[in-house]
Amino acid sequence: MTSGNQLEALLGTHLLGVMGTYPEQGMDVYICGVHLLSDTRLRLIFPKGHQLRPDQRVTLHLDNRTGVSEYDAELKVYRLSFKGVVTEISEWEAIIEAVEYQVFYGLSAVMEYKAAGYDFPEDARQPSPLPVTPLEILPAIDDAEHDNKIGVLLTYAEQQPHTTVMAFLSTKEDDIFFITFPSTFKSKLLRRKNRCYFAIDSRATFTFEHAIEWNYSIIEGEVFQVPATHPVFAQIQELFIMKNPWEMGFFSHPEVEMYHLKAAHVVCPKKAGFSPV
Numbered sequence: 281m282t283s284g285n286q287l288e289a290l291l292g293t294h295l296l297g298v299m300g301t302y303p304e305q306g307m308d309v310y311i312c313g314v315h316l317l318s319d320t321r322l323r324l325i326f327p328k329g330h331q332l333r334p335d336q337r338v339t340l341h342l343d344n345r346t347g348v349s350e351y352d353a354e355l356k357v358y359r360l361s362f363k364g365v366v367t368e369i370s371e372w373e374a375i376i377e378a379v380e381y382q383v384f385y386g387l388s389a390v391m392e393y394k395a396a397g398y399d400f401p402e403d404a405r406q407p408s409p410l411p412v413t414p415l416e417i418l419p420a421i422d423d424a425e426h427d428n429k430i431g432v433l434l435t436y437a438e439q440q441p442h443t444t445v446m447a448f449l450s451t452k453e454d455d456i457f458f459i460t461f462p463s464t465f466k467s468k469l470l471r472r473k474n475r476c477y478f479a480i481d482s483r484a485t486f487t488f489e490h491a492i493e494w495n496y497s498i499i500e501g502e503v504f505q506v507p508a509t510h511p512v513f514a515q516i517q518e519l520f521i522m523k524n525p526w527e528m529g530f531f532s533h534p535e536v537e538m539y540h541l542k543a544a545h546v547v548c549p550k551k552a553g554f555s556p557v
Contacts (some may be wrong), residue, residue, distance in 0.1 A: 288413075290358040290383060293313075293316070295314040297311070297314040297322075298341045298432040301336055304502060304522065307436065307500075312340075313325035313326075315479045318402075319393065320378040320395075321375065321376070321442075322340070324374045324375075325374060328370055329371060335365060335366060335440055336365070337363070337366075337439075337440075338365070338376060339443050340440060340443070341359070343445065344358045344360065345355050345357045353508035356386050359384055360445065361442060362376075363380045364379055379394070380395065407471035412504060412510070413505065413506045413540040414542070415423070415502075415506075415512050416512075418516060419452060419455060419464075419524065421449065422450045422452045425450050428481075429447060430446065430448055431445070431448045431481075433446045433478055434476060435469040435473075435476045436469060436553045446467055447524040448524075449520045449523055449524070451472060456543070460535070460537060461537065462535060462537055463535070471541070474502055474503045475501065475502055476500070476503055477498060479498050489532075496548075499547075501544040503541050504542060506538040
């Protein structure tokens with residue numbers, strides 16, 4: 281159990297949230313402002329409105345990495361995947377009550393919460409191997425995203441999405457590359473449904489107000505594996521490490537896997553004529 285507002289002490293007061301939820305079909309992803317009312321209650325602010333409804337389940341990625349542009353292999357910022365239920369709505373806001381979360385710092389959980397009667401849902405979907413990337417050559421890398429080291433991956437868990445931060449490499453054609461291990465929860469989810477969303481925001485280099493209003497990209501598509509024997513693997517690995525040098529050690533692990541998110545749909549205000557004010 282938690283009491284008071286320990287989350288605010290860990291995360292701060294001005295938060296940018298990446299939220300995923302299931303409408304009637306597919307997944308909706310929002311970038312929103314977050315005010316911590318308590319350790320179990322959030323107020324979400326949507327500058328462009330929302331389509332949430334009462335009792336809808338949502339998941340938010342929250343962390344204190346605003347203004348943080350350097351990382352290490354343990355990602356030493358406070359971060360959590362906040363699973364909750366919508367209890368109140370207005371045109372521009374929503375109130376969320378927590379059902380479950382864990383706060384991580386580095387590799388350790390430092391705080392956790394689970395509502396009375398909540399059980400993590402079972403997943404009866406059968407896993408299957410990820411298809412091999414269709415890439416034959418590597419498209420040009422998007423150097424404009426060099427300072428954006430971390431994005432938020434949203435995968436299709438049961439009842440509500442799962443969120444996690446990931447180092448990434450992106451191309452000008454909106455391909456996203458990331459690495460993980462097959463034993464991770466996100467990897468198991470991708471083997472049950474190989475579609476996901478990836479949200480890139482510029483909280484490391486822009487203010488909270490600018491980031492929530494315009495400075496983000498949300499990429500949706502199909503996920504493929506890039507086997508170590510594939511012709512583009514070594515090239516991606518080299519460029520990935522150049523961008524994210526703290527990830528170098530992971531490539532020496534025999535079980536590490538490289539994934540390719542091939543974009544099918546992109547929401548990218550900064551490429552659509554938006555500019556900071």
